[in-house]
Amino acid sequence: MASLSGKKIVLGVTGGIAAYKSPDLVRRLREQGAEVQVVMTAGARQFVTPITFQAVSGREVRDDLWDPAGEAAMGHIELARWADLVLVAPATADFIARLASGRADDLLATLLLATESRVAVAPAMNRVMWAHPATQANVALLRERGLAVLGPGAGEQACGETGEGRMLEPTEIATRVAALLGPEGPLKGCRLLITAGPTRERIDPVRFISNRSSGKMGFAVAAAARAAGADVVLVAGPVSLATPDGVRRVDVESAADMHEAVMRELPGTHVYVSTAAVADYRPAKPVDRKIKKTESALDLDLERTVDILAAVSAHPQRPFVVGFAAETHDVEMHARQKLVKKNLDLIAANEVGDDKVFEKDDNALMVLARDGGRQDIGPGPKTLIARDLVALIAQRWRAAGGGAPRVVPQVGAVVRG
Numbered sequence: 001m002a003s004l005s006g007k008k009i010v011l012g013v014t015g016g017i018a019a020y021k022s023p024d025l026v027r028r029l030r031e032q033g034a035e036v037q038v039v040m041t042a043g044a045r046q047f048v049t050p051i052t053f054q055a056v057s058g059r060e061v062r063d064d065l066w067d068p069a070g071e072a073a074m075g076h077i078e079l080a081r082w083a084d085l086v087l088v089a090p091a092t093a094d095f096i097a098r099l100a101s102g103r104a105d106d107l108l109a110t111l112l113l114a115t116e117s118r119v120a121v122a123p124a125m126n127r128v129m130w131a132h133p134a135t136q137a138n139v140a141l142l143r144e145r146g147l148a149v150l151g152p153g154a155g156e157q158a159c160g161e162t163g164e165g166r167m168l169e170p171t172e173i174a175t176r177v178a179a180l181l182g183p184e185g186p187l188k189g190c191r192l193l194i195t196a197g198p199t200r201e202r203i204d205p206v207r208f209i210s211n212r213s214s215g216k217m218g219f220a221v222a223a224a225a226r227a228a229g230a231d232v233v234l235v236a237g238p239v240s241l242a243t244p245d246g247v248r249r250v251d252v253e254s255a256a257d258m259h260e261a262v263m264r265e266l267p268g269t270h271v272y273v274s275t276a277a278v279a280d281y282r283p284a285k286p287v288d289r290k291i292k293k294t295e296s297a298l299d300l301d302l303e304r305t306v307d308i309l310a311a312v313s314a315h316p317q318r319p320f321v322v323g324f325a326a327e328t329h330d331v332e333m334h335a336r337q338k339l340v341k342k343n344l345d346l347i348a349a350n351e352v353g354d355d356k357v358f359e360k361d362d363n364a365l366m367v368l369a370r371d372g373g374r375q376d377i378g379p380g381p382k383t384l385i386a387r388d389l390v391a392l393i394a395q396r397w398r399a400a401g402g403g404a405p406r407v408v409p410q411v412g413a414v415v416r417g
């Protein structure tokens, strides 16, 4: 899912030379999944023709409050309600002044007065006009009213001068808009750190010990958490999966790398989800040269890796901690033992085996809580299982106070009632 997927944006274009960049801005916003309706002022038409915007937006451009056909299709009040965001780019000094004084003397100004949606402006003007106390007072007033002011940037200007007043580049505006309209959901404001995939423990330059984890479940949980509004950091072992939109990914190889990355990313984390199939053992003495075969058997000395999940749970800045358990038998008993031993808030257990879970698109989870509760999710596609698991995590995290970090007593021997 693109970061502006399903979002509706009215792009107001006013009469400044930076208007030549606005068709590119339409493309950048659409690339991220937004629907864009362009509304031009009379001044904007001096710089770019409506036909250009129509071609890039795929919608007829609106530029006249008194256009009977346009008003019949979608009246200006309807347009004001339709938009999730009204973005004015470029916003000239004159338009900012009109906006600040609440004028309704053309279509764009009228719909800005009539909208209850978010409004953002990307100013563009000569540096002296920008620095003028009148403009600065108008911009301060807009900020006070809760409008987002994107830029301006500094640099060489169309008039040949250098200074502050350039419109931000379309890609930067699109990124800022995506951040402004970031997904709303039960995990809004939550920083969620998640591990996924297998780890690889090096034997020699051409061999390693690993496991069959594909990372699909973890990536699905990362995507679902992002869709629920969380700020997601995904620490991924070697997998061939695309990074979910809006998720920050840190690639690692071994259990030691993963441990280091998790500890680095932990500060400020509210929820930690450990879906990775971390190797429990690694070769004690990995070698730099390929091991040659001989007639005799080969003994490989293995040593324990760090239990990352237990380390996070025991950390002084302990977040809400969710573990996974992969079991081939006595799933509930083993999962509950892990919940207690690693002092977790929740554990999601699944049954693994020769033809179950690993590399598959479907899964089923048994989720156990430290208070003894149990909830079964699935069976079903990993994407849907992930969505339900994230909903449960959000509910439990909020019920536990929703903050971070927390000091949590060691969980006792819990028995489900």
Ligand code: CTP
Pocket (backbone or CB within 6 Å): 255, 274, 275, 276, 277, 278, 279, 280, 305, 306, 307, 308, 309, 310, 322, 323, 324, 325, 326, 327, 338
């Ligand atoms: N885990 C971890 N670090 C390790 C091993 C496991 O963080 N070195 C995490 C996994 O990501 C998972 C949980 O611990 O969330 C349980 O992993 P699992 O492999 O089911 O259990 P283990 O603790 O490794 O125990 P066992 O292999 O004996 O079942």
